[in-house]
Amino acid sequence: xxxxxxxxxxxxxxxxxxxxxxxxxxxxxxxxxxxxxxxxxxxxxxxxxxxxxxxxxxxxxxxxxxxxxxxxxxxxxxxxxxxxxxxxxxxxxxxxxxxxxxxxxxxxxxxxxxxxxxxxxxxxxxxxxxxxxxxxxxxxxxxxxxxxxxxxxxxxxxxxxxxxxxxxxxxxxxxxxxxxxxxxxxxxxxxxxxxxxxxxxxxxxx
Amino acid sequence: xxxxxxxxxxxxxxxxxxxxxxxxxxxxxxxxxxxxxxxxxxxxxxxxxxxxxxxxxxxxxxxxxxxxxxxxxxxxxxxxxxxxxxxxxxxxxxxxxxxxxxxxxxxxxxxxxxxxxxxxxxxxxxxxxxxxxxxxxxxxxxxxxxxxxxxxxxxxxxxxxxxxxxxxxxxxxxxxxxxxxxxxxxxxxxxxxxxxxxxxxxxxxxxxxxxxxxxxxxxxxxxxxxxxxxxxxxxxxxxxxxxxxxxxxxxxxxxxxxxxxxxxxxxxxxxxxxxxxxxxxxxxxxxxxxxxxxxxxxxxxxxxxxxxxxxxxxxxxxxxxxxxxxxxxxxxxxxxxxxxxxxxxxxxxxxxxxxxxxxxxxxxxxxxxxxxxxxxxxxxxxxxxxxxxxxxxxxxxxxxxxxxxxxxxxxxxxxxxxxxxxxxxxxxxxxxxxxxxxxxxxxxxxxxxxxxxxxxxxxxxxxxxxxxxxxxxxxxxxxxxxxxxxxxxxx
Numbered sequence: 240x241x242x243x244x245x246x247x248x249x250x251x252x253x254x255x256x257x258x259x260x261x262x263x264x265x266x267x268x269x270x271x272x273x274x275x276x277x278x279x280x281x282x283x284x285x286x287x288x289x290x291x292x293x294x295x296x297x298x299x300x301x302x303x304x305x306x307x308x309x310x311x312x313x314x315x316x317x318x319x320x321x322x323x324x325x326x327x328x329x330x331x332x333x334x335x336x337x338x339x340x341x342x343x344x345x346x347x348x349x350x351x352x353x354x355x356x357x358x359x360x361x362x363x364x365x366x367x368x369x370x371x372x373x374x375x376x377x378x379x380x381x382x383x384x385x386x387x388x389x390x391x392x393x394x395x396x397x398x399x400x401x402x403x404x405x406x407x408x409x410x411x412x413x414x415x416x417x418x419x420x421x422x423x424x425x426x427x428x429x430x431x432x433x434x435x436x437x438x439x440x441x442x443x444x445x
Numbered sequence: 446x447x448x449x450x451x452x453x454x455x456x457x458x459x460x461x462x463x464x465x466x467x468x469x470x471x472x473x474x475x476x477x478x479x480x481x482x483x484x485x486x487x488x489x490x491x492x493x494x495x496x497x498x499x500x501x502x503x504x505x506x507x508x509x510x511x512x513x514x515x516x517x518x519x520x521x522x523x524x525x526x527x528x529x530x531x532x533x534x535x536x537x538x539x540x541x542x543x544x545x546x547x548x549x550x551x552x553x554x555x556x557x558x559x560x561x562x563x564x565x566x567x568x569x570x571x572x573x574x575x576x577x578x579x580x581x582x583x584x585x586x587x588x589x590x591x592x593x594x595x596x597x598x599x600x601x602x603x604x605x606x607x608x609x610x611x612x613x614x615x616x617x618x619x620x621x622x623x624x625x626x627x628x629x630x631x632x633x634x635x636x637x638x639x640x641x642x643x644x645x646x647x648x649x650x651x652x653x654x655x656x657x658x659x660x661x662x663x664x665x666x667x668x669x670x671x672x673x674x675x676x677x678x679x680x681x682x683x684x685x686x687x688x689x690x691x692x693x694x695x696x697x698x699x700x701x702x703x704x705x706x707x708x709x710x711x712x713x714x715x716x717x718x719x720x721x722x723x724x725x726x727x728x729x730x731x732x733x734x735x736x737x738x739x740x741x742x743x744x745x746x747x748x749x750x751x752x753x754x755x756x757x758x759x760x761x762x763x764x765x766x767x768x769x770x771x772x773x774x775x776x777x778x779x780x781x782x783x784x785x786x787x788x789x790x791x792x793x794x795x796x797x798x799x800x801x802x803x804x805x806x807x808x809x810x811x812x813x814x815x816x817x818x819x820x821x822x823x824x825x826x827x828x829x830x831x832x833x834x835x836x837x838x839x840x841x842x843x844x845x846x847x848x849x850x851x852x853x854x855x856x857x858x859x860x861x862x863x864x865x866x867x868x869x870x871x872x873x874x875x876x877x878x879x880x881x882x883x884x885x886x887x888x889x890x891x892x893x894x895x896x897x898x899x900x901x902x903x904x905x906x907x908x909x910x911x912x913x914x915x916x917x918x919x920x921x922x923x924x925x926x927x928x929x930x931x932x933x934x935x936x
Binding site: 254255256257259261262265266267269270271272273274284313314315318319320321322323324326341343344345348349352353402403404415416418419420422423425426429430435438 | 470471475476477479481490491493494497498502504507508518519531533534536537540582583584597598599600601602603605606609610611612614616648649652653682684745746767768770771774864865866883885886887888891
């Protein structure tokens with residue numbers, strides 16, 4: 240997995256709550272069997288008009304937000320379907336960090352699997368960030384994962400919480416399966432204790 | 446069980462804690478627990494990238510015998526003997542087929558009599574059993590919690606992780622007891638019960654929790670109704686839903702294809718599972734079944750729901766600014782006006798089916814309503830059975846004829862217009878009474894507007910062309926379906 244250490248980028252503010260994964264990546268694009276290339280379809284039904292041209296009303300189509308890599312969002316972001324295509328699309332579009340007062344459970348988990356950093360902050364802090372994003376043109380944030388810190392050019396110094404082990408995995412780009420297979424003997428012992436037949440070969444990777 | 450001895454104590458435990466403890470492979474403080482997975486269900490949409498990555502990394506499926514696949518999300522519900530017209534959908538289904546062949550995974554393919562929605566065929570086959578851990582790359586995996594199994598949806602990376610290791614790294618969720626005492630009124634279904642609870646909790650209110658549904662109202666539900674309830678636990682944001690196994694559960698399982706051979710010793714184990722007297726939940730919510738009326742969603746998330754006797758709410762009456770904005774946006778998308786009675790809302794389409802309400806009892810309830818009536822002129826209505834066995838059972842009972850004679854389309858099994866990945870979808874601006882689980886913008890087709898209701902409510906709306914209070918329905922032919930648990934078929 241790609242490691243995440245620190246990132247500075249343009250902030251796109253999306254003032255909508257309960258943004259579900261059906262909006263992030265609509266169903267018609269889930270038939271693809273690849274893991275890449277979903278960025279072109281991110282927020283498709285909001286982002287494009289019937290004739291395929293960009294919807295000028297949609298936040299991310301604002302010319303000033305071209306190249307945005309930090310998404311500032313509202314409560315329960317990523318709710319609904321478990322589709323990992325949602326973080327794939329956000330990542331492929333160029334987002335590296337998502338900031339919201341809360342995320343849906345499965346989506347939150349899926350972000351870490353793809354080197355995306357979801358940051359949860361108190362509602363008041365989020366409100367302040369929305370104000371800043373609307374006040375300062377080209378508003379950017381710097382996030383330093385090792386220090387749990389968010390900084391801007393206007394005096395903001397905000398800490399955030401993240402599970403230490405998840406942070407460790409992100410910082411080092413650790414692969415979950417490789418980590419789990421360090422416990423291959425424990426898995427085999429668990430299976431043996433339940434009376435399951437042992438695997439014919441050394442097991443998980445051949 | 447040896448693996449549980451380290452963690453099991455004599456202190457009273459909840460159903461969730463017992464299942465969790467029984468599946469701990471490894472735990473280190475302040476880290477995710479490595480949990481053993483008893484069953485992984487696989488479908489065509491969220492698995493191709495997982496299998497591909499296994500190939501790239503040179504890994505195999507650790508326990509193919511604990512993995513079962515079926516195509517359901519984008520299968521057409523029209524004639525199965527014809528090739529799938531959508532080339533990309535066909536490729537995805539072919540890919541599932543070849544992946545299953547390559548990795549030795551059992552698949553219930555399009556032509557198999559058991560094929561159906563993955564969350565319907567798991568229980569039907571007896572694969573879903575009390576005390577198990579069950580995962581699938583699909584959020585509605587929570588359905589299986591109705592059997593007292595810890596079941597939840599995962600992403601594709603985790604699908605790959607389970608394929609490769611038969612385990613999953615998990616943070617322990619908190620527990621929330623949802624206690625519903627009393628009896629549901631006549632005409633009020635399990636769907637209304639769970640929609641009501643989601644309305645009370647909000648669509649994010651269950652985030653971080655496993656919901657255990659308890660109380661006399663829940664105990665008296667049939668297995669199929671319990672599945673409807675647990676299916677929608679995810680719509681409150683919960684990790685999963687649980688209902689303790691009891692005689693209704695065991696009776697449902699007895700004799701099913703994959704039920705344990707030594708059923709009696711399985712029963713002994715299962716009877717240890719229910720939450721101990723004195724066990725403590727992290728949170729408790731109590732509801733009175735008698736307060737629950739038939740429900741209709743008015744907005745664009747399942748928490749935006751009211752009684753059929755209510756009116757479209759006024760966003761300006763909402764306290765929190767963020768909720769006010771969300772309600773206003775939802776009402777605009779849904780093309781509704783604040784203050785309009787929900788029974789005045791006219792519909793264009795009706796969808797009866799999905800992993801929420803595509804089982805035989807759901808179809809019986811809907812058929813009882815439409816029998817002797819015709820679908821309103823303005824309405825296009827379809828019934829999509831949840832699986833091959835459900836379809837055959839319905840046909841044996843003559844339900845297909847009742848639906849057809851009333852003007853419904855009778856289709857082949859699949860997820861269909863619940864998520865509209867196949868050709869079944871709403872046109873922009875169309876309004877649908879749907880028995881499915883999500884009313885998100887465009888969920889049933891871009892620009893489509895979805896109102897979630899029970900099967901009986903959807904059926905009645907199809908006849909009248911607008912929502913009605915099912916409690917006032919005049920059943921014309923035969924008797925109202927009582928949906929007794931014992932009537933559940935075991936084909």
